[in-house]
Amino acid sequence: MSGRDLRSFVTNYRSAEIDKLARRATDGLGSNKYKDVDYYKLNNLSSAKRFTSHKFSMKLEKIEKLCKRNKENNLIKQHKLLWQKEFLKLNHARKKIQAEIDEHMRDNRTGICAQVYKEFEYYNHRLEHDFESFKKQTAEPLWNLREDLEYWLTENKSNLSEGHPxxxxxxxxxxxxxxxxxxxxxxxxxxxxxxxxxxxxxxxxxxxxxxxPVQLERRPHIKQGIPDEAIQCYCPDENLKTSILNEFLHLDAKYSHRIEELDRKHTLAKRYDMCGDWYEDEHFIFLAVYDQYPSELNNRRNLLLDRLKRHLPNKTRHELISHEDWWLDYKYYNERLRGVMLDWARDRKELLNKAFLIFEEAQIVHNLEEKKYDHRNHQKEICDALFNKVLKWREQKEEAMKLEAKLEEQQRQELAERMEREKERENNKRMEAKSKINSYQEEKERRRNEESERDKRRLEELNRLLEEQAEYDRERVKFRKEQVDEKNEERKRQILQQEEEERKKEERLEALRETVRITAESDPERLLQNTEAWESRLTEDENAPLDIQKPLFDVHTFTSNQVTSDPRIRIEQKLREAGLHNSAYARSILSEVKPLHPPRRDMISTVFKD
CATH class of the missing domain: 1.20.5 (Single alpha-helices involved in coiled-coils or other helix-helix interfaces)
Incomplete structure (x- = not known):
């Protein structure tokens, strides 16, 4: 308590009111100067605060649910747009294929396959008839039963609620x-x-x-070795025939080596079967969903994984990503393998045609040699030229194969780099989110430490102030006790003096009464009669007008308007409503506020003036 609060705290200590102060101190909370704590009102206030907090938490939870629902609706809307595009594409493809089938059936209705198409049409009509009969036997009775039950429940709802037997x-x-x-x-x-x-x-x-067969397995079947047509073909020059036939073996060895190298690079694709160690229906769902999301789509990765998680809830994110990696590798492997097989078949066919042409040319040259012996040297040059052509063609083919392998390697590296960049972007996003979370946690911990340090310093300051106040209160109580003891002694002396004066005064009065005392006559009825003051009062009350607005009891204290007109009361009430009435700010404000009327000079205590 500061010196400025001392004047409002110290009451008027007059010697005549010592008993009142003692009675007030002993009565404590039972005194009329103190107010009891309204626990019912405090409970209502705490309940209102709890209700407000609960309401705020419910509102926050509602906002979080709304955000989640909006995010979910946004994802579903994006999935819906992609599905609509896929539906239009599939519907167009279905109509196109159906039109091709109808056109093919119309064109071949009168040909060799007429009977087969008639059987197809008959079987289709029979399926439609079976479907209609199945619908009439199963679906339509259920709908009729449902309508009858709805009508019966509507009619007997009141009877069922009342419990009629x-x-x-x-x-x-x-x-x-x-x-x-x-x-x-x-x-x-x-x-x-x-x-x-x-x-x-x-x-x-x-x-x-x-x-x-499966689409990915549709690749040409290559019969390795030297073709029987090339072996049976006649060639006058056996060395030329042997070298050309060896080209088939050399070509098969080259492409076999390429296939082995392709298998070695794609061990992941060769590890599992066509479905990648998944069930066939799950793999079909994966392919159907994967094809709906093109690579140029924004946020394709998140949308694709979200859609797959919806259709395959039993699969984890790691399993989905692993299956996607396997499928890309498997698809790329089969595409390259099919391309290699097609190139192999094309090169074998070209080599076979070239061998037939060379054999025919060699046979023509041989016939000419038989007819014209002089031209044999020229025939040899022609054979050499043809052999050189074959060697040149082989060199060209080897160069083309190397270029194709180089292009394939470049494409594979570009694909790997693109996938690596995509993974790096995902990792950067995750690291950025993680760094934000860590910074937020560190900031939160720092604020918590600052608050705890501030609370500790405030607690130490309060303890120090309380100790100083306690020491000051002990000195004040000691001084007051000394003052009270001195006043008690003074009062005792005054009482003794007053008693002595009263005794002497009574003696003098008694002597005076003896001189003027009159002996009155005995009148017993006088005790039962009204006094003159009572008679005059009854006369005044009967003649006085009746005041209805007069209060029942006379008030000799302060009214509520006089109490509330004090600015200190109003400021204290506002601080209490704000929860600041126990703070140092409230004490400093109340110490500076002056009352509505200055106190009387006789109410000011000069005990602690110094």
């Missing part, structure tokens, strides 16, 4: 009917699933795969 009995019959229908539908569904599995096994059989 007939309605309850009918309700049990309806429930038994629905259970029987559910069992029948389950049996039909199980039967259809069995037929579906049988048809899938039939379609995946070896005979069907031989007729309709």
């Amino acid at each position: 007939e309605a309850l009995e009918k309700h049990e019959e309806v429930k038994s009917t629905i259970e029987s229908v559910e069992k029948q539908q389950a049996a039909i569904f199980q039967h259809l699933q069995g037929e579906q599995i049988t048809l899938e096994k039939e379609l995946n059989s070896d005979e069907m795969l031989d007729l309709c």
Whole structure:
């Protein structure tokens, strides 16, 4: 407590009011000068604060859910746009293929395959008839039953709620009917699933795969070695024939080496089968979703993984990425392998045609040599020239193969670099997010440490102030005790003096009464009669007008308006509402505020003036 607060704290200590001060100190909270704490009001305030906090937390949770829902809706909207494009493309492809099939059937309706197409048309009509009959037997009765149940429930809703016996009995019959229908539908569904599995096994059989192989496996079959046509072909020069036939072996060795090198580079693609160690339906879903997201699409990676997680919830992100890497490698491997096989078949065919041409030319030259012996040397030059052509052609082919291998290596490196850049971008994004989180945590920890240090310093300052105040209070109590003891002694002396004066005064008065005392007559009825003052009062009350607005009791204290007009009361109330009434700021403000009227000079204490 500062010196400025001492004047408002110290009350008026007059000797005549010592008993009142003692009584007030002993009464404590029971005194009329103190107010009891309104715990009900405090509980209401704390409940209101808790309700406000709970309301704010619910609002925050609602905002978080709204943000998540908006983010989810945005992703779904992007997926929907891509799916609409894919749907239009597939629908266009379906219509195009259907138009080609119809055109092909119209063109061949009168040909050799007319009977086959007629059987196809008959089988199609039979399937449509079976579907319509299946729909009438299964789907339409269920819809009719549903409509009847809705109508029955609408009509008997009130009876069921009231618990009529007939309605309850009918309700049990309806429930038994629905259970029987559910069992029948389950049996039909199980039967259809069995037929579906049988048809899938039939379609995946070896005979069907031989007729309709997988797209990635559609590559030409190469029969290695020297073709029988080239061996059976006649050539007058055996050395020329042997060298040309050896070119087939050399070509096969070159392409076999390329295939082995391709297999060695793509060990990941060769590790698994066509589905990459996944089930066939899961791999089909992966391919269908993967083809819908082109490489030039913005934020393609996140959209693709989100879509795959929706369609394949049992797969983790690592499994999806691993399967994607395998699929890209497997696809690239099959494309390159198919290209190599096509080049191999083309080169073998070209070499075979070239060999036939060379053999024919050699045979023509040999016939001319038989006819014209003089031209034999010229025939040899022609053979050498042809052999040089073959060697030159082989050199050209080797150069072309090297260039193709170089281009393939460049494409593979570009693909690897692009994938590496994409992974690096993803890692940079993650590191940036992680750095932001770490900086936020460090800032939060720093603020927490600063608050704790500030609270510790404030606690030490408060403890020091409380110790100084306690020491000051002890000195003040000691001084007051001494003052009270002195006043008690003074009061005792004054009481003794007053008693002595009263005794002497009473003696003098008694002597005076003896001189003027009158002996009154005995009147017992006088005790039962009204006094003159009472009679005059009754007369005044009867004649006085009745004041309805007069208060029941006379008030000799301060009114509420007089109390609340004090600026100190109003400021203290505002500080209490703001929760600052116990702070040093509130004490400094209240010490500087002056009352509405200055205090009387007799109310000012001069005990602690120095």
